[in-house]
Amino acid sequence: MAQTATNLTTGATLREEKVSGPWQDAWRAFRKNKIAMAGLIMMVLFIALALLAPVLAPYDYKAQELTDRLKPPSSAHWFGTDDLGRDILSRILYGARISLWVGTFSVVGSIVIGTLLGILAGYYGKWVDMLISRLFDILLAFPSILLAIAIVAILGPSLQNALYAIAIVNVPTYGRLVRAKVLSLKNEEYITAAKAIGMKNSGILLRHILPNSLTPIIVQGTLGIASAIIEAAALGFLGLGAQPPAPEWGKMLSDSRQFIATAPWTVIFPGISIMLTVLAFNLMGDGLRDALDPRMKN
Template sequence: MSLPALQEEKTAIIKQEKVITPFQQKLRLFLQNKLAIAGSVLVLFFVFIAIAAPLIASQGIDEQELSKRLLPPSSEHWFGTDDFGRDIFSRVLFGARISLWVGFFSVLGSALIGTLLGILAGYYGRVIDSIISRLFDIMLAFPSILLAIAIVAILGPSLQNALIAIAVINIPNFGRLIRAKVLSVKEEEYIMAAKALGTSDTRILLVHVLPNSLSPIIVQASLAIATAIIEAAALGFLGLGAQAPNPEWGKMLADSKQYLVQAPWTLFFPGLAIMLTVLGFNLMGDGLRDALDPKGKH
């Protein structure tokens, strides 16, 4: 091959390499992970049924027909009926709305507050770091579910208060993660250069520190949603979360536990929905972690 041809081929290869952005590289790594794709499909499936629940549900969530109580799965009632004769399939569909709503918004709240506290602690250090870190240590000293129960007991049993409790108990997880990331980022040369140029701390935090600390936040958020759904179901099971007649999955399990032998389908389908949703977020979170932090892949 002639020298001009070799140079043209080299130039074409360089151009092709330049086209691949860091985002595209991470996306490619994620798409190569079959388990992550499976998890994403599960998550998208439950998001879809949560949005389309009114169109898919065969009956209303509160339509009672005592003559049809505890019927097994059939062509009329795909998941059977509960002890009030309500269609379990419809209630599971609408339950996806509640569980995903609690999961997304509780994690959003804990991520925002935890990230803010973590950035302040990691960037300024000293007294601020000591106060915030000790606060995180105190919160982490309590088992998370017990702390959530205590918060709901103070605020009163309700779905909104359960959301607040779940958001509060997850704040330290985000805060400590971001604090550790900021401690390493703030020592980078571009941060030192920005300080030397007289850039304000607010601009440094928003323009330089936060964007370079987003990867662990995204990964932690995807995994935290799975945990939040389990915690919401646990609070609902204990009667501290969603209240009747809301079709929350944990509440459905609590209402049906006495029919475990007589009508196991009343527990099986809500439990299966919880398991598949949590599995989907966990698999997707693992895939995001491997794509955003390939060096940390085991």
């Protein structure tokens, strides 16, 4: 009986070891970080509010009631109204869609292009590395927001062009990150073994290099969404992003800045929305870095 119990215990332990893996370990470490979990909950909440905006918004975000212009927060309008009598709460809910959409897809574009260029530069080296690295240096020579403004000014003010601009200016961040990771990986023994058995470069890149480069990309991408939301708000504030009547948070701040003294709620609530969304992604990104980076583990 004792032997049977020992075998059962050993078998259970082996099954647990098989189930456990690096991603499971990272998730367990992430869950222990209360601040990171708070960021995750806030992020999920904002995503839910954005998806359910048509259901939750008490008014049409475009509806104008000039008789109700600049009304303070009340039971009828929880966040008050703007200078055109539009419900601010409804516009913030729909604005969450715009900010999250721009932030997410601009970062996805940056990651795709930056990862491709970074892998090519790091793996092939020589003139390929020199050419791509100099391209990164040129893009990094300009302040990101000024470069984004220049790109939008050339393409024309619109939400889509703002997304393109934010994606372009952030490509070097991911490209350099991936390049550095590839340089440390390509001389590993398993890469040498893959070359020795005749595996093609494309197979090595897709099956070995890329999967082992995902950790820093995920962490930086999460933090990058927060930066992209701020950049989109900045472009909207300057009138280069979403155009009226789109309820983009930065544009809402720009339209209401002249009412800061007389109707402060018109800038407080969009500003708090930007702050909380960016804070959520930053907290979650810090937690992911702590969970995924082996140097952060005791």
